[in-house]
Amino acid sequence: MSEQTTPADVVAPSEPPTTTSVVATPPQSPLRRLFAGPVGRNAGLVLALLLIVLVGAITAGDTFFQVNNMLTILRQASIIGVISVGMTLVIIAGGIDLSVGSVMGLASVAATLAAVQDLVAQTHWFLMIVVALAVGIAAGLVNGIVIAYGKVVAFMATLAMLVAARGLAEILAERRTLVVESRGFITFLNEDFLGVDILIWIFALVAAAGWIILNRTTFGRRTVAIGGNREAARLAGIDVKRHTMWLYAIAGVCAGIAAVMILGRTTAGTSTHGQLYELDAIAAVVVGGTLLVGGRGTITGTVFGVLIFATLSNVFVQNNLSSSVQAVAKGIIIVVAVLLQQRFSKPAGSRG
Structure with missing residues (x-):
């Protein structure tokens, strides 16, 4: 009796294995590999x-290399530099x-209000620093909460804060310049330590703290991860909303520190302090190699970006060139920096 074969007993003829075509990616050139890495960018x-x-x-002569002029460049870079450190962390994310x-202007006004200065006269000038930092972190937290939990686009949320903080500063100051009355505060912020202005030391300390946060802490690694891929960071267990909130708080603290520095430098608080500083900070961060889309950046690069613009401004001043020419030169540098970012951040073989 012959056996009947069921469909399960039938062996299907073997199919030829499918092949997947792999497009070979051309190797990167040594120059491209160099400038795509952090060492090359900083170089x-x-x-x-x-x-x-x-x-x-060449253009300014011996006066350019005088110690006083070098310290002047660093002093001019210090305030923008502090703001740029906080901006770097935000943009990386x-x-x-x-x-x-x-926020810097608002903090300078709040720290020099009559009520605050009366308390300073009864206690210590350190209270002015506390008030400026408190205003900075409060404004930063508002930005962070609105962006992270309110799901408002960062551009619009911080633009609203730009307008509101400037208006509040004008209301509090009544459009007047508030003079710092504490001589101890002014004396401290105009002292030299080891022959270097205290403002330069503050910038160095803030930059060092920013470098440690970004490169040696979990907070810094999470910042880079969020900027690289926000959704992947969330799936990896990072509380993206809370982290974002604290990033803007750090930017606010940096604005508060900058307010303290400009109070020591100008001996007055006014709502006009810090105008367009946000643009200078963003320019320094971008020139320093931080991607505007996030995911990559260094504090070291930002410091170099700040120094490049401060040195350029000093060269123009030494040669009696107008601020309009300075603005044109800054614009050209920013465009070149962005073009280089686009050129060297693309993978090899990509088009467009």
Whole structure:
């Protein structure tokens, strides 16, 4: 009796294995690999800074390399530099903060109000620093909460804070300049330590703290992860909303520190302090190699970006060139920096 075969007993003829075509990616050139890495980017910034210094030495003569002039450059870079450190962390995470200049002005006004200065006269001038920092962190937290939990686009939320903080500063100051009455506060912020202005030391300490946070802490690694891929960071267990809130709080603290520094430098608080500082900070961060889309950036690069713009401004001043020419030169540098970012951040073989 012959056996009947069921469909399960039938062996299907073997099919040829499918092949997946792999497109070979052309290898990166050594130059591209160099400038795509952090060492190459920083080397390019150092080269750009040296070229500006060379131009200054040729056009301005011996006065450019005088110690006083070098300290002047660092002093001018210090306030923008502090704001830029906070801005770097925010941009690395894929955000933006347009309000830091206005928050700085508001903090300078709040710290010099009559009521605060009366308390300072009864206690200690350190109270002015506390008030400025408190205003900065409060404004930063408002930005962070609105952006993270209110789901408002960072550009619009911080633009609203820019307008509101500047208006509040004008109301509190009654459109007047509030003079700092504490001589101890002014004396401290105009002292030299080891021959270097205290404002420069503050910038160095803030930059060092920012470098440690970004490169040596879990907070910094999470910041980079959020900027690289926000959804992947959330799925990896990072509380993206809370982290974003604290990033803007840090930017606010930096604005408060900058307010203290400008109070020591100008001895007065006014609502006009910090105008357009947010644009200078963003420019320094971008020139320093931080991607505007987030996911990559360094504090070291930002410091070089700040120094490049401060040195460039000094060269223009030494040669009696107008601020309009300075603005044009800054614009050209920003465009070149963005073009280089787009060129060297693309994977090899990509088009467009």
